[in-house]
Amino acid sequence: MVSLVKITFFTAFCAIFANTAASRVLELSDRFLDIHKEGQWLVMMYAPWCAHCKRLEPVWAHVAQHLHETSIRVGRVDCTRFTNVAHSFKIRGFPTILFLKGDNEFVYHGDRTRDEIVKFAQRLSGPPVQEITKSQSFDTIKRDRDVYFLYVGEKSGSLWEVYRRAADVFQPHAFFYQSHPHVVGEHAPVQKAPALFVYKENCHYNFTGHDELDFEKLNSTLHEWVNAERFPTFPKITRGNINQIFLTNKNLVLAVVEENQLEEVSPDMLEFRDMVEEVIKKKREKYHDDFQFGWIANPELVNSMAMMVVPLPSLIVINTTTSHHHIPEDEPGKLTPHAIEMFLEQIRNESAPKFGGNGWLVRIYRSWFEMRTTFSAMWKGNPILTMVLFGLPAGFLSLICYGICCPDILDADEEEEEYSAGSHMKKD
Numbered sequence: 265m266v267s268l269v270k271i272t273f274f275t276a277f278c279a280i281f282a283n284t285a286a287s288r289v290l291e292l293s294d295r296f297l298d299i300h301k302e303g304q305w306l307v308m309m310y311a312p313w314c315a316h317c318k319r320l321e322p323v324w325a326h327v328a329q330h331l332h333e334t335s336i337r338v339g340r341v342d343c344t345r346f347t348n349v350a351h352s353f354k355i356r357g358f359p360t361i362l363f364l365k366g367d368n369e370f371v372y373h374g375d376r377t378r379d380e381i382v383k384f385a386q387r388l389s390g391p392p393v394q395e396i397t398k399s400q401s402f403d404t405i406k407r408d409r410d411v412y413f414l415y416v417g418e419k420s421g422s423l424w425e426v427y428r429r430a431a432d433v434f435q436p437h438a439f440f441y442q443s444h445p446h447v448v449g450e451h452a453p454v455q456k457a458p459a460l461f462v463y464k465e466n467c468h469y470n471f472t473g474h475d476e477l478d479f480e481k482l483n484s485t486l487h488e489w490v491n492a493e494r495f496p497t498f499p500k501i502t503r504g505n506i507n508q509i510f511l512t513n514k515n516l517v518l519a520v521v522e523e524n525q526l527e528e529v530s531p532d533m534l535e536f537r538d539m540v541e542e543v544i545k546k547k548r549e550k551y552h553d554d555f556q557f558g559w560i561a562n563p564e565l566v567n568s569m570a571m572m573v574v575p576l577p578s579l580i581v582i583n584t585t586t587s588h589h590h591i592p593e594d595e596p597g598k599l600t601p602h603a604i605e606m607f608l609e610q611i612r613n614e615s616a617p618k619f620g621g622n623g624w625l626v627r628i629y630r631s632w633f634e635m636r637t638t639f640s641a642m643w644k645g646n647p648i649l650t651m652v653l654f655g656l657p658a659g660f661l662s663l664i665c666y667g668i669c670c671p672d673i674l675d676a677d678e679e680e681e682e683y684s685a686g687s688h689m690k691k692d
Contacts, residue, residue, distance in 0.1 A: 288328035290339035294346050305364040306331065306385045308340040309350060314358040319376075326378045327385075336385050363388045363436075370436050375504030387439055392431035396443040402451040405441070410464065410496055412439040416448050417458025423474060426483040427460060430490045437508065438494040460486075462493040469493065492556075497548065498541045501560040510584040514556040515611060517544075520578045523561040536577040536596065543604050554612055555581075564637070571620060571633045579604065581611055588618040 292307065300307075308324055310317035328338035343350035343358065353362065353369070361372035363385055370388055374380045393415070396402065405412060415427045419442065431440035445454050452461055452468050460471040473485040492512050501509065501518060509516060519540035521533035529537065537559050544557040551557075560566060567573050570580060570589055579599060581590040592599060592607045610616035620626055 288332050288338060289325060290337060292339045292341045292346075292349070294348050296339070296341060296346075296349055297352055300364050301366055304336045304389055305362070306336050306338045306381075307362045307364065309343050309353065309355045309358065309360040309362065310340055311344050311358045312342060313344075316376075317359045320359050323376060323378050323381070327381050330378065330382050331385060334386075334389065336389055365389075372436075373504070373507065375502050380504070384436060387435055387437075392435045393428055393440045393442050396441050396447060399447050399449050399451065402448070405439075406451075406463065406466075409439050411494060412441060412463050413490065413493075414448075414452060414461045414463060414468075415440075415442045415458065416445055416452060416454045416461070417442075418444075421458060422479055422482055423458050423460065423486075426479070426486045429483060430487055433487070434490055434494060438490070462490075464493075464496055495556065495558075497544055497552075497557065499558050501558040502562065503565060506565070509556060509558070512556050513585050515554060516582045516584055517555050517557045517608070518566065518580050518582065519557075519559040520563060520566050520574055520576060520580060521559060521561055522563055522576050527561075529561065533577045536599075539599070539601060540579060540604065543601050543608075546601075547605070551608060555608060556584075567637065568630070568634055569620070571626075571630050579607075581608075583618070587620055587622050589620050590616045590618055 296307075306327070308317075308320065310320075324338070324340065331338055341349050343355055349355075353360075359376075361376075361381065361384075363370040363372065365388060372381065372384050374384060396405070413427075413431075415424065417424065424442075427440075427442075434440075445457050448454055452459075452463075453470075458474075460474075461468040462471070463469075471486065471489055473482060473489065492514065495505075495509060495512070499505070499509075501516075517540070519537045521529050521537050523529055540557065540559070544551055544555070563574065563576060566580060569582060569587075570591070574580060574591075575596060578596045579592055583589065590607075590611050592603070594603055594607075607616065620630075
């Protein structure tokens with residue numbers, strides 16, 4: 265009886281919390297066009313019939329709850345009712361997440377999780393470079409930020425100028441801070457100011473391009489460095505971040521595993537993933553400039569890129585510039601850290617076999633492979649529905665073809681009959 269009461273109370277509490285969280289989301293209308301430049305807005309453009317929008321609804325409610333005490337107002341717009349809003353913001357798909365700040369408009373392309381969406385809004389809510397004036401603030405920043413950039417020195421000079429420019433470009437994707445040597449203290453290894461670091465995995469990695477005398481060369485060098493360093497050393501690769509990781513122009517080393525519905529990885533696959541991670545963690549200086557390591561729990565996405573069904577677990581390396589991919593000759597179960605290093609060396613000296621690419625034949629084959637894979641998944645999931653979806657159009661097409669071709673056949677038969685009748689009359 266007591267357990268039943270506890271369960272009932274817990275269910276009621278969850279329902280109240282869900283309703284409270286949902287109430288934080290502002291329902292916007294056409295009037296939003298008159299006020300969207302006032303303050304900061306995080307807005308979801310949606311359609312009621314969209315399945316992706318429905319899955320995002322509970323996440324969006326939690327985002328609104330998390331940002332409730334900030335200056336960011338969280339809302340949503342039903343684009344099927346308020347078409348003027350959708351037209352004004354040039355909405356092409358649902359859901360579309362926008363962050364609006366004055367005349368600036370940013371579109372979110374990351375994973376649709378509460379934490380990632382909140383970080384996106386937090387990055388854009390402040391200035392591109394946030395100043396740290398208290399040493400104690402670093403403890404909070406290190407706890408809350410997986411990756412961040414830190415400039416230590418005065419706000420002047422070439423390095424500061426190119427750092428500020430990079431922050432303007434990458435603000436939607438990373439956190440940028442500025443401080444002074446006496447504030448930083450022991451939180452960063454500053455020997456000489458100005459200095460520039462990226463913080464990840466409890467370590468600081470220094471930018472070494474300070475000595476560039478050419479301002480434009482320094483600017484491009486720093487831009488490339490920030491673009492390559494804004495990801496963790498061994499991140500989880502998803503549909504939401506893979507396009508951004510492709511922009512690093514590195515070879516993407518992927519440990520391919522599979523998760524269950526609770527996002528858990530089996531022990532054997534976890535061991536394989538940890539082995540791949542060990543390579544980059546121990547040999548970072550050797551491989552970091554040429555390779556971006558990561559792991560992926562979406563085999564369908566890898567199958568699409570490799571145009572084959574990869575075994576699980578497995579290792580695949582994708583050239584993000586040419587879209588070629590490399591697969592080790594050894595079976596995944598026989599791979600060792602040493603074997604992986606030899607495989608990476610073969611890729612670096614271009615002696616490893618490569619597959620795929622961007623050729624038109626490859627693109628045609630990839631499209632056919634994806635279509636076949638989609639049809640197969642639909643057939644396994646619901647064969648009756650698949651037959652209806654594909655059988656009805658085929659049936660209508662057959663009727664149309666029959667209707668087009670049959671009149672010609674009937675006309676031909678009638679002409680033959682008339683010709684035969686005429687011949688008989690002449691003979692008589």
